[in-house]
Amino acid sequence: MLDRERLSAITDNVVYDEPMSKHTTFRIGGTADAFVSPENALEIEKIIHFCKDTDTPYMLMGNGSNMLVGDGGIRGVVIHIGNGMSKCRIEGEEVYADAGILMSTLSKKILEANLTGFEFELLIQKLLIKSGYHSVKITQASGDYGIDLLAKKNQVSYGFQCKRYQKNIGVSAIQQAYGGISYYHLDCAIVITNSYFTEAAYQLASVNDIILIDRPKLLKMLKKAKLFSSQIPLYCYVVDLIIICLFYYLHFQYQNLIYLSIFLIHLLLFIYMFFKTLRYKKYNQIKEYTIHDYQ
Numbered sequence: 001m002l003d004r005e006r007l008s009a010i011t012d013n014v015v016y017d018e019p020m021s022k023h024t025t026f027r028i029g030g031t032a033d034a035f036v037s038p039e040n041a042l043e044i045e046k047i048i049h050f051c052k053d054t055d056t057p058y059m060l061m062g063n064g065s066n067m068l069v070g071d072g073g074i075r076g077v078v079i080h081i082g083n084g085m086s087k088c089r090i091e092g093e094e095v096y097a098d099a100g101i102l103m104s105t106l107s108k109k110i111l112e113a114n115l116t117g118f119e120f121e122l123l124i125q126k127l128l129i130k131s132g133y134h135s136v137k138i139t140q141a142s143g144d145y146g147i148d149l150l151a152k153k154n155q156v157s158y159g160f161q162c163k164r165y166q167k168n169i170g171v172s173a174i175q176q177a178y179g180g181i182s183y184y185h186l187d188c189a190i191v192i193t194n195s196y197f198t199e200a201a202y203q204l205a206s207v208n209d210i211i212l213i214d215r216p217k218l219l220k221m222l223k224k225a226k227l228f229s230s231q232i233p234l235y236c237y238v239v240d241l242i243i244i245c246l247f248y249y250l251h252f253q254y255q256n257l258i259y260l261s262i263f264l265i266h267l268l269l270f271i272y273m274f275f276k277t278l279r280y281k282k283y284n285q286i287k288e289y290t291i292h293d294y295q
Contacts, residue, residue, distance in 0.1 A: 029069025146176030
């Protein structure tokens with residue numbers, strides 16, 4: 001039995017019999033016995049101690065995306081890491097963020113601070129997930145021991161070092177990645193860049209079995225993973241425009257509703273392709289910037 005009086009004495013940020021449908025993106029789910037939105041780590045610690053002392057089941061949740069709750073709801077305490085813990089501060093090249101901050105918000109703040117290396121890591125993280133890797137996570141910003149991303153695929157553990165540079169990548173990146181293999185107990189290390197590698201880097205990587213992915217290979221991977229939009233060929237516009245003109249003429253001559261319907265369908269298709277092309281240009285400008293040179 002949930003001790004509501006004791007829990008309320010620990011935190012003011014608690015509601016009881018709270019519908020979980022308010023807190024999931026699918027807007028479904030029964031009630032939680034207690035729904036707590038702590039504002040700091042100390043408050044979380046006190047709530048968890050309470051749950052353990054009283055044998056009350058508890059669970060942590062974030063923003064409620066990719067989460068399904070049954071009609072029976074959740075017994076015990078739901079600890080919601082959300083708006084109350086969404087602060088962020090940037091000191092030099094180090095970012096300190098609460099667990100409840102949205103990744104989109106964090107990315108925007110990092111971009112505003114011109115820390116573009118993290119943006120590149122986020123792109124590679126998304127690329128790996130799209131390419132079939134799992135357990136993909138970014139290592140700590142400082143003291144990462146030469147590895148920026150950890151991932152697994154086909155029971156093989158990988159470590160990725162992400163280098164977003166204007167100049168070619170030298171042997172130091174290979175040495176750092178090699179050092180990360182033993183620290184993270186990896187099967188393989190990969191250095192991935194928006195630029196190119198020096199000949200010395202290729203030689204050292206070959207000796208130490210480090211995989212190198214340069215700009216051309218990265219672009220191929222991005223396109224294969226469909227992280228670049230595909231542009232509509234010009235002939236599609238030409239063919240569709242001919243069909244539009246033809247069926248407009250036929251409708252004008254014979255006043256037939258079928259001709260009118262075909263004309264309107266292809267007109268809408270033409271408009272759709274036009275806006276898709278505009279989106280393609282904007283989207284790919286963003287992606288080109290994402291892997292563009294800096295420093």
